[in-house]
Amino acid sequence: MTQTEFLNIVLPFKDKVFRLAKRLLVSREEAEDATQEVLLKLWNNKLKIAEYKNVEAFSMTMTKNYCFDKLKSKQAQNLKIVHSNYEEKNTPLQKQVELNDSVSWVAKIIAELPEQQKMIIQLRDIEDYNFDEISKMLDMSNTAVRVALSRARKTIREKLTNTHNYGVR
Amino acid sequence: MVLDNIEKLLEKYENGETSLKEEQQLKHYFTQGTVAPHLEMYKPMFEYFLVNKQERFTKDVPLKTKRNFNYKWISVAAVAVLMLGFYFGTSIYGSDLGTYEDPQLAFNEFSKSMEMISEKFNTGASTVSYLNEVNKGTSTLGYLNEIENATSIIFKN
Numbered sequence: 001m002t003q004t005e006f007l008n009i010v011l012p013f014k015d016k017v018f019r020l021a022k023r024l025l026v027s028r029e030e031a032e033d034a035t036q037e038v039l040l041k042l043w044n045n046k047l048k049i050a051e052y053k054n055v056e057a058f059s060m061t062m063t064k065n066y067c068f069d070k071l072k073s074k075q076a077q078n079l080k081i082v083h084s085n086y087e088e089k090n091t092p093l094q095k096q097v098e099l100n101d102s103v104s105w106v107a108k109i110i111a112e113l114p115e116q117q118k119m120i121i122q123l124r125d126i127e128d129y130n131f132d133e134i135s136k137m138l139d140m141s142n143t144a145v146r147v148a149l150s151r152a153r154k155t156i157r158e159k160l161t162n163t164h165n166y167g168v169r
Numbered sequence: 170m171v172l173d174n175i176e177k178l179l180e181k182y183e184n185g186e187t188s189l190k191e192e193q194q195l196k197h198y199f200t201q202g203t204v205a206p207h208l209e210m211y212k213p214m215f216e217y218f219l220v221n222k223q224e225r226f227t228k229d230v231p232l233k234t235k236r237n238f239n240y241k242w243i244s245v246a247a248v249a250v251l252m253l254g255f256y257f258g259t260s261i262y263g264s265d266l267g268t269y270e271d272p273q274l275a276f277n278e279f280s281k282s283m284e285m286i287s288e289k290f291n292t293g294a295s296t297v298s299y300l301n302e303v304n305k306g307t308s309t310l311g312y313l314n315e316i317e318n319a320t321s322i323i324f325k326n
Contacts, residue, residue, distance in 0.1 A: 157210070
């Protein structure tokens with residue numbers, strides 16, 4: 001398999017891989033690394049690509065697993081900076097401007113969802129995958145995906161309604 | 170009515186029952202501009218989805234064509250070099266040391282070289298002759314036996 005052939009296979013979904021990785025890992029750099037890693041793994045196993053039934057779904061699963069590994073190893077390293085001991089009284093101007101922008105509110109809300117719901121929202125509402133594909137990618141049953149999706153959507157709507165009604169906290 | 174339809178779709182949407190097509194309809198409605206005031210809060214969500222979809226992966230992936238260098242060929246080359254070495258080595262240091270055709274001449278040469286060897290050997294052996302002096306020395310030590318005789322006589326009594 002030549003590079004161009006490989007790129008033709010990979011190009012349609014490399015952005016999706018990247019966005020899923022970014023949804024999970026938050027940082028852009030981390031997501032780029034993850035995407036690169038996934039694509040390189042595919043490239044190294046290029047001889048087997050023909051055997052995969054659905055390269056795209058396979059890559060998404062790989063991305064998910066890779067990101068989970070990353071998150072786990074980070075927790076193990078205990079590199080979190082937790083500043084729970086103080087609370088900023090007045091939110092800085094930058095933050096206020098950010099929060100006024102309700103679109104970035106959505107990002108915040110999604111970031112607070114559990115990992116699984118995050119992924120499902122990402123795959124369904126942003127990448128427009130159907131339920132069968134999602135359940136294959138995440139190794140879940142079809143109904144479980146629906147339930148999680150419904151929950152995630154309801155949470156987002158509730159939080160959005162709150163901020164809409166009461167304004168920014 | 171469109172609004173009615175949208176509200177129904179929203180409910181289905183929240184239950185996770187909408188098809189992709191219906192979701193497209195919703196997305197279309199909420200990103201089109203005019204949204205009913207009581208549905209305003211959905212707007213940022215669908216906008217966010219739309220914006221997010223535009224994010225691209227821009228980093229280059231270094232796809233190296235992995236050159237699988239075959240180490241088998243190294244061993245093959247090594248064996249070839251060894252074989253060549255043996256082949257040329259034996260021909261250079263071959264057993265060709267020169268021969269005599271005439272047996273008499275060969276005998277003469279042989280005895281000459283043997284004579285030389287014995288001569289050298291004898292000179293070597295003669296230098297070792299002073300070892301006889303040591304023998305002489307030890308023989309003179311024989312009188313120590315006399316002391317032994319004397320002590321044995323003493324201790325017997």
